[in-house]
Amino acid sequence: MKAAPFEYARPATLAEACSLLAEHGPDAKLIAGGQSLVPMMAMRLARPAWLVDISRLAELQRIAAPADVPARGDGHFTVGAGVRQCVMEREPLARANLPLLARALRWVGHAQTRNRGTIGGSIVHGDVSAEIALVACVLDAALELRDTSGVTEIPAREFFLAPMVTAILPEQCLAEIRFPVWPSAAAHIMRGCAFEEVSVRHGDFALVSACAQLELDADERCLRLELGIGGAAPVPLALPQIGAQLAGARLDEAAIGAAAAAAADLADPEGDLHASADYRRHLARVLAERVLRAAKEDAMSNSKARAGK
């Protein structure tokens, strides 16, 4: 369980890090928190000749809430790829603007790994059960990739290609993630979110996870809904079609059940040692139902809290 020999560089700027990637190509790997890469190196599933440490780059530590949440159109909450998960967990701006991410982070590993693991690192690792990747897809975040020639942007929904395979090139560094923030809502509109998963033990990799963010009017009619399932397909699954189907419909128990069944139909799970494909599909339905119900309850209690103020 020892890594093969490698050379180590700790560049002072992101541009310098990109130059090192350009110079060494696939022989170099970026390391930030290392909570996924170091175990892979210990097991020799990864054997980079160079490790480029970007954990101290101030350029990757930006946390920027939208200056004011726009009345129309989504705002953007920018998170530097190098921001540690524990920092986002405690960040009041994130809780207020990105409650779904704040909830997802409670499911990410353990305190010791969240203290090192980063938001961007989890995304580029491309694990199908990763909570942060799922939230990025569900909220339709944009990923900003940097290399020596400049900046490329790619939607999170197009970034994941297969288990542990993403669209990032060896010479690129994920610099920032831009999460959409829904525009401010009229007083009668209720908004809520939920994240749920099933794993062998809390903190382990999820067998299947699900999350939802929604907006309801006073009659519990669905104005906007994003739902997604993790661990039940080769990539994190955002299901905007379910949101489109439910638009304008009353989110009652029947609608929740039907939406969850539709979500499970769209899942494409594989079986492995930990869970069969059938069980994962079952979990996809059960968890989709749970998050829709929980997000609705969250929306209603948020609206009560707002009315009580």
Added chain:
Amino acid sequence: MSDERLYSISIEVNGELREALVPARLSLVDFLRDTLRLTGTHAGCEHGICGACSVLLDGEPVRSCLMYAVQADGRKLTTIEGLAQPDGTPGALQDAFCETHATQCGYCTPGMIVAAHALLETNPAPSEHEIREAIGGNLCRCTGYQQIVDAIKLAAEKRGTPTV
């Protein structure tokens, strides 16, 4: 092996500045145990599952098997040795582990104490759920989690009691 490049690092370990030349692939736990001979930190799974190697990096618990020593260059570390009282006798948390027989075989103990110490520093009166959450990343193969939870509760109570 012999032609591996060495990197100069300097890390403050338990208040003392330690300098060394290390290969990049030397994990922090191996640096602590083999280079500095601070063997209180235990190496368990060596790939980030068991938590036995937990140390405090700038006050926050991290797994020292999931870091290379070069990554800790310029940072401050506290190991289990650094949690004893200045005269070397056990601290209140360590005493509580003895009192409730939470050490059992002892293998996971340093990691448990480091995790519990970090918890009590930020949350002096944790609930049982918060205690279990804080040690959730630490495995005990004696399966004696109950005594460990009891120890952390006891330490929290003792810390909360003003000493006259």
